[in-house]
Amino acid sequence: MPTVRTHPVRGLGAKIRWPSQIPLFKTTNAAASSSAARGGSVVVERSSRRERMAEKKGRTEMEVRPDGVAVIAVANPPVNALSIDVFYSLKDNYEEALRRNDVKAIVVTGKEGVFSGGLDINTFGVIQRNKAEQLNDYLPIDTMASTLEAAGKPSVAAIDGFALGGGLEISMVCQARISTPTAELGLPELQFGVIPAFGGTQRLPRLVGLTKALEMMLLSKTIKAEEAHQLGLVDAIVSPDDLLDMACRWALDICESRRPWVHTLSRTDKLESPDEVREILKVARAQVQKQSTNLQHPLLCIDVIEEGIVSGPRAGLRKEAIVFQDLVFTDTCKSLVHVFFSQRAAPKVPGITDIGLMPRQVAKVGIVGGGLMGSGIATALMLSHYPVILKAVSEKSLNAGIDRIKEQFRKGRNVSLHSLLSANLQSQVRKGKMTEEEYEKTLSLLTGVVGYESFKDVDLSVVEDVNVKQQVFADLEQYCPSHCVLATNTSTIDLDLIGGKTNSQDRIIAHVMPLLEIVRSKRTLPQVVVDLLDVGKKIKKTPIVVGSCTGFAVSRMFTSYTETALLLVDCGMDVYKIDQVCTEFGMPMGPFRLLDLVGFGVALASRMQYPENSSVSVNKSMLVPLMLEDKRTGEASQKGFYKYEGNRKAIPDPDIIKYVQKSRSMARIMPDNELLKLDNKEIVDMVFFPVINEACQVLSEGIAIKASDLDVASILGMGFPQCRGGIMYWADSIGAKRIHAKLSEWERKYGQFFKPCSYLSERAEEGVPLSAAKNNANAHL
Ligand SMILES: C[C@H](O)CC(=O)SCCNC(=O)CCNC(=O)[C@H](O)C(C)(C)COP(=O)(O)OP(=O)(O)OC[C@H]1O[C@@H](n2cnc3c(N)ncnc32)[C@H](O)[C@@H]1OP(=O)(O)O
Known part of the structure; x- marks a missing residue:
């Protein structure tokens, strides 16, 4: 049985701070003088106010029904994201509902068949641009939940469509959740490199149990209404037509003590026993460490959940706020937000999707x-x-x-x-x-x-x-x-x-x-x-539209990746070291393991397609052809750069050294058979800078329309790590100048393969980001 309370809980919301009580958009003397003492933050505050005015969007709408239920609906199409304006509006409506004598209970819902897609993701950018000290000003992290929980009138969430991130979190503060059969619920915050910040880390485990909550958060997995109902996250499922009536009735039932006043944070019935909790957290940590070596936020999410279970939900909420505040400023968060918007920008093609064409129906x-x-x-x-x-x-x-x-x-x-x-x-x-x-x-x-x-x-x-x-x-x-x-x-x-x-x-x-x-x-x-x-x-x-040429966008970048790796081996580097460094960088597999998977026949055939003088054709490594001569074809023949014994596990094969040595002697790149020695960072640079060079070439030829399309293509097409934002985004974090200088140095030492393309050279010289839009008309689209 859930732990329930028959009256509103006031403990948690000891001090209610609505957003307007925070000195966000006030130019008070106190704010100005403390800002001045910090050295110039007044400017930040002014610019943030301007930014907010420019981005003002969304609101909530309230209607008080004759039965005494105030229905507050988020109205911010298309997904009812929780923008700062929505929060302010929600606050105003809530205050009014709590004040009015004719309101007995409150139902929170979303307009147009969507509850809420969560925090407006643009808010991350606003917070980041305006620096850490302003964070609480933008995100009323502790206010919404406290107010809903401390209110003397019950709240019920009426959920149709998506209830994600902050949206689901608001619904979990309510005393009950009613949904339609098509509703989808989840806390996918980790896909942005942050953790839930409106109490989700504390409330979800208490509603669905630790194991399921971890699965939903760590995998950013949404669940459908039926599963949510079975788990207890949703209290009842009804048709869209009945949704509001049912939610209102439920709220009145709570008000009139016909149903219990459930206080999520006080519940413990769904939590596993302490021994089980310890074991579950241990397994979760081990899995996260194995699967997301470069990422800190999944582990921090587990820490925050653990804090709430071990030290109580108040401690958990405190830690959640602190961790979120740190994470929102990480490069990972910035990169992942960039990837989200790049994916949504990809299907928007100038001259194609903006000329009023409607898709024809494909029936067969x-x-x-x-x-x-x-x-x-x-x-x-x-x-x-x-x-x-x-x-x-x-x-x-x-x-x-x-x-x-x-x-x-x-x-x-x-x-x-x-x-x-x-x-x-x-x-x-x-x-x-x-x-x-x-x-x-x-x-x-x-x-x-x-x-x-x-x-x-x-x-x-x-x-x-x-x-x-x-x-x-x-x-x-x-x-x-x-x-x-x-x-x-x-x-x-x-x-x-x-x-x-x-x-x-x-x-x-x-x-x-x-x-x-x-x-x-x-x-x-x-x-x-x-x-x-x-x-x-x-x-x-996820579609991207590209122009036609040999290799299009993905294969050109992909081939550059494997060809560079082959060239490095001809220079003296170890096959397995390169693979190890590339996987540590975040690639799903290193270039040699990938060549094994693709098969040498396919790899060589695709290499042959490239026209003379393309960067790919310039590399004449004989390593793959030599192995192919010996019927080593990759994983399919159980022998490639690795050997495979019955299963898919790749085992380094000492036998490959004879092919490597022969290929090196044929390539003769290094003087006096010297062997190139690089540390891990140099390997990353030397493998991926040529990929950046190829991506720049693809962009300058007009094969890709915008740099962010190449970010999407590199992530979804060749496994470039999402947390680095895609190939062009990552390149700009390094700077065109440095990439150009390095490629030029390698060109002098190791040959034409590394020659920087003119797009890269020009941008390096002018100090313009590689992803900045270009002026020249593109040739292929
Ligand atoms: C403090 C909190 O704990 C932190 C948070 O809440 S973080 C946010 C958590 N929420 C999410 O992760 C949900 C992100 N959104 C999605 O996964 C998907 O957009 C969705 C499942 C809601 C809808 O998918 P789908 O129907 O395919 O529509 P999709 O094309 O993705 O989005 C429609 C539009 O809404 C925008 N959008 C979606 N979610 C948004 C959000 N949370 N904020 C701002 N814009 C959003 C998209 O950018 C897109 O805009 P466009 O039309 O201008 O390109």
Whole structure:
């Protein structure tokens, strides 16, 4: 049974401070003189006031119903984010509701089917720009919760749509939460490098238990209404039409003692026993240390939760506030906020998405080839409810393709190649993640064919067989209707080559997983791009639109990464040391482990695609060809840079030294067979500065439209660490000048491979950030 109280608790809200009582926007003498004593903070306060005025957005609206319930609704579309203005408005409405005699109880809700997407993420930037001493001025961390908890009238949250971060936290202060079946609840603050700061670290474990709370916070995992109800986070689920009435009735029931006045912070019934708590925290810490070596905030989150359990919720709340205040100023938080907005900016393409085009409905998709990629794409589409026609050359390969689809994985966001390879749809059914009924329904969307006849009514065709792309496109042109978008999943080949045998180059487009890199040639119609952006959103991928050239954006950066690593080995560096340093930097795997996974055949074939004199072609390392000669092909043959014995564990292989030595003697980069020696930081610089150089080149050629698209592409396409904000963001944190100086030095010592491109040279000379928008008209889009 939950611990309940039959009257309002006043203990916690000992001193209520509404935002207006904080000297935020007041130019009081006291504030001015203390600011002056700190040396110039008055300027900060003025600029913050200006900034706030400029960014004023959102409010709450209050309506008092005849039954005596004040319904306060957040109105800040599209996700009802909690901006500073929303907080002030909420405070005004709450004060009024508490004051009015005709109000017995309060219901908090959100307008337009969304409770709240949490703190307005722009607030992080406002806080950061205005320095630490102003933090409490901006975020009324201790006020909202204290006021709601100390109020003499009960509050109930009526939740439809998202209740995330600060949104869920406000609802957890209420005495009850009623939701619709489609509501989604979570505390995803860790995805911004911070921890929940409105008491979430203390209240969630008390409502759902420590294990579930840790899972939700550490993984930034949202849960659906039904699970929330089973856990006790939601008290009742009702239809959207009944939501407000039910919440109001619940609030009145509390008021009239027909239901208990539940005080979340006083509850202990959901918390595990002290021994279990110790064990759970130990396991959580070990997992976090293993998985997020570079990140401090997940561990700090665990510390804060522990403080609340060991020393009580007041101590926990205090620690939560202190930790949040520190974390919000970290580079990790800044980088992750940048990534969030970059991902949302990516689908906005000037000249395409701002000219009033509406996406056409894609009712059916045809896929040619049921190999790994074809079946993976089919699975992703079917999971988003698209009917799919899968065409193979024979019954045998068709059946193999269909079997592969059956085995493939049901996953929401970010279906990765890795997950497609390693998981299986039927096992999801066994594990209960998908019901038999859902499985059958999903499979019924698939039709297998060996001829093109059924393609006459498809709207989108995807081609996966690299070798026959040209011919397939020519065939598709004959069979598909004229509006059908022709798409291909190449990661390297120029679209103009693929479409060479067709007259339909205005409807050809390509994609790479897990990022949807929508590649348009100069002749692809804007309507086709808009259609694909819509499909991308529906299959829950992050799209970026790039111009066509060999390698597009992702493969060019990716190839630069692996080629640099090969060159460093030819200079004398150790294969395994490079991999270790790169994973410590935050890459999911080092370049050599990655080459093993991709396979040497594929790696060499894609290297061959690059035109003469491109940075890739300049590197002539023979290391991979030498290993390939000996039938070492990578993980598939259980022998590459590592050896693999039955499972996927990569074991360093001393045998590779003979190939390394031979490759070095052929490359002859170092004078007198000297071996290059670098410390860890130098290895990071030397591996990633050429990637930055390639990214700059991609930007200057107009293959990518904006630098932030390359940040998204580098994170989702090649695994660049999110906490560093993406390749261009990270580059700017180092500075063009230093990167240019280093590349120039290496060019002198080790050759043309390191030659800085003119974009980088110019920006270094002018002192302009690499990500600053450029003036020149781009060539490819
Ligand atoms: C003190 C507290 O503990 C700290 C916090 O609360 S931190 C914030 C916690 N909240 C979150 O992490 C939620 C972040 N938002 C999301 O995950 C997703 O936007 C969502 C699940 C709410 C909605 O997803 P979806 O429907 O796909 O819409 P999406 O495109 O992401 O967002 C729609 C718009 O709302 C904006 N937005 C979403 N959440 C926002 C937020 N919390 N603040 C400001 N803007 C937000 C997006 O930038 C986007 O703007 P745009 O149209 O100008 O590009």
